[in-house]
Amino acid sequence: MPDLSPQVKVCGTTSVHDAVLSAQAGADALGFIFAPVSKRLVSPDVAREAGLSVGPAVARVGVFLDQGLNEVLRTAEAARVSAVQLHGSLSETFVRTVADFYPVLRVVRPDELPAAGMRWQDVPGVTLMLDAPQPGGGVPLDWDRLRQTFPPGTWLAGGLGPWNVAEAIRVLRPAGVDAVSHLEARPGVKDLAKVTAFIAAVRASTP
Template sequence: MSFARTRVKICGTTNLSDALSAAEAGADAIGLIFAPVSKRRIDAAAARQISLAVGPSVGRVGVFLDQSPEDVLRLADAARLSAVQIHDRYSEAEWAELASFHPVVRVVGPADLGQMDVPAPGSSITLMLDAPQPGSGQPLDWPALTPAFPVGAWLAGGLGPSNVAQAISALRPAGVDAVSALEVRPGHKDPALVRAFVEAVRRADGPSQR
């Protein structure tokens, strides 16, 4: 059986150097965190500079928590984001409003998987499964999630160069998202670890998807 190429997002990007290193390593997207409580938070002006520098070939995904849909849309426009990643429990009307302006990554935890409808193929809303404490570096129990993992969903939570191949083998996510395992300190990436992560994903995909 053949599988689609796994997409790679390097999250918690706070500076231009790390953004360009991720792009050079072959990442499909970078994550720019606007959540007020995050130690990797970036402001709209710095995010805009990064977005313009990496160009349209690399996705610029804004990460939001405890922010209204209006604030999300305002910041997405100011920072030239290509998608938004939401950690809040919005109403279905609010999800639809966001999705009418930008592709949306709706973040859920393991307990949510059996309680929600999976977006239809072609929807502008994508699911991402993350750990209960995003950014904690704690991986999920991937084999236990195999029966419930939605087709087309992304995976986050404790992923790094040493374990991402195991996660891909267990769940075959559409994409993978890494943060803390690639850092020398919060908000500052190790370019060698970023390259190693992307290369590990490509090896897990197999030679036909490189």
């Protein structure tokens, strides 16, 4: 029987050490945040080294917030990411242009559903991710209220941790799950036990 559990992205990676540990724990993807406002800001050089350390089987996702097109593409190239995650108030043309170069996770808020699902359905290279209004804040979404508007094939973020990710998967059946704040010892530093427990909880779940 094939593995039906969602993909797992460990976001907010700031060091080669944490990247390797997360990959060894079974992460499918690592997130590297390039938004200057983030407490988990990482340089393209560190992200590139981390990506080389984990190998091509693990996706490397560059995370951006309301940054210019040239900055996004230049940073993504320097960091050698394999995908780009876009937060903020961005035009459809902007997102489609980035998708010409990299697979895109387009992040939306709960109040943007279901319109965002209809807009991006079947657009090549673009996948939706639902996140809280304040990404990285560690506050879970109300999954039951979102059940009717959550588009198939969408990723889920927002307050996920080892203790609640199985329930989120049961309710919404996301294509992937993304966590950061509840997998840390402190902002920007991963807690291996929490990362391992989170990934184990996802693998034990079937949508």
